[in-house]
Amino acid sequence: MHQSISIVIPTIEEESLFSLVEKLRQTIGKDIEIIIVDKSSDTYYNRLKSTGAIVIRQRDKGVESAIMQGLRRAKGNILASIDADETHDISGIVDGVKLVESGKADLVLGNRMGSLEQGSMDAYIKVGNSVLSWMFGKLYKTEVHDVLTGLFVMRRGAFDSIREVEPYRAGIAFFAIELARLGYRVREVDIKYYKRRHGKSKLTKSKFAYGVNVASHLIRQLRDYSPLLVFGGLGVIVGLIGLAIGIGVLSDFLHSGVFVQTGRALAAFMLVVLGFLFFVAGLILDMLLEIEKRMVKK
Numbered sequence: 001m002h003q004s005i006s007i008v009i010p011t012i013e014e015e016s017l018f019s020l021v022e023k024l025r026q027t028i029g030k031d032i033e034i035i036i037v038d039k040s041s042d043t044y045y046n047r048l049k050s051t052g053a054i055v056i057r058q059r060d061k062g063v064e065s066a067i068m069q070g071l072r073r074a075k076g077n078i079l080a081s082i083d084a085d086e087t088h089d090i091s092g093i094v095d096g097v098k099l100v101e102s103g104k105a106d107l108v109l110g111n112r113m114g115s116l117e118q119g120s121m122d123a124y125i126k127v128g129n130s131v132l133s134w135m136f137g138k139l140y141k142t143e144v145h146d147v148l149t150g151l152f153v154m155r156r157g158a159f160d161s162i163r164e165v166e167p168y169r170a171g172i173a174f175f176a177i178e179l180a181r182l183g184y185r186v187r188e189v190d191i192k193y194y195k196r197r198h199g200k201s202k203l204t205k206s207k208f209a210y211g212v213n214v215a216s217h218l219i220r221q222l223r224d225y226s227p228l229l230v231f232g233g234l235g236v237i238v239g240l241i242g243l244a245i246g247i248g249v250l251s252d253f254l255h256s257g258v259f260v261q262t263g264r265a266l267a268a269f270m271l272v273v274l275g276f277l278f279f280v281a282g283l284i285l286d287m288l289l290e291i292e293k294r295m296v297k298k
Contacts, residue, residue: 003101006033006076007093010058010066011048013040014084016197021051024082027090028097033076036084037066064167064174071159079159081172083150085196087120088112092191096153105187106158107179109144109172110151112193120195136173140180144188147173151191158184231282239275242268 007024011017021034034053038045048055056073058066067081078100080093088110096108112121113129133147149172162178170177180186246268249261 003077003097004031004033004075005029005078005080005097006035006071006074008035008037008067008070008074008079008081009053009084010037010063010070010081011040011084012038013044016086017048017084018051020082020084020086020090021053023086023090024093028094033074035070035073037070039066060167062167062169063171064169067172067175068163068167071154072163077156078153079156080153081151087194087196088149088151089192089194092151092189093153095189095191096151099187099189100153100155104185106155106184107175107186108153109146109176109186109188110149110191111144111146111188112149112191113145114190115192117192117194120193132173136176136180140177140186142180142186144176144186146188147176149188149191152176154179231278233282235275235278235280235282237275238278239272242271242273242275245271 005028007028009017009020017036021036024032024034034051036048036051036053036055037058038048038055039058045055045057054073056069059069060066070081071079078097080096082088082090082093092110096105096110099105099108113126116126129146129148133144136147137143152172152175154175158179161182161184162175165178167174176186245264249265249268252261
């Protein structure tokens, strides 16, 4: 480890955090900067001071806001974060730091999906995570298997480009989305994922709603920064549906010689026009976005 490292740990009454801090120092080095962002009782908050880490109160809701608050306070050249519940193997931070130091990545995610301890993750969460990770990979052309992980390592320069962005409810996916859309390299390292030893997860009350929220942000970011892909693609789909209906109407007319499907013909025409308008809107928005980018560069 040649560069200074800061590790942010968000927590709400996690008993595992105290042993996690010791393990981090033993594995990575005693000179690492550990920042604990806490949203717990006063009693727990006072106990945290015994760890010797920097302890700050979380201001806003959400784990992504807690991490962002800690990262803004951090001084290291390489920044990292890990869940406080000791479910993520901390070797992922070591491997992630090596990848960042080598210049091969700007953000490294800890991929839990290849080495799950039995009972560590419910089946429906595995499926949801896989779907969201697939969406992320397709939308941002980056192969990722675990976009909802609780461990990451980030280059300081990459973080500085998003430090003023207001976090939204997407967990670690917030950082992956924001950096990927800016063209930074997002990679991953395989880590072991262990069953929680103490308490229950406090990430969200409804993990289904949380997943839907992440998916909406994935699509929304793509809409805002790749409008031609979204509106152009939608236009092509709608237009093709209209053409398919129209061809059916024309085929019936040629066979019978009688034009009786006025409603279907009108629907086909409207869909073709709507598809064309969607495509044109995508072109215009994409052109305006490109002009804005050039003005920002100047």
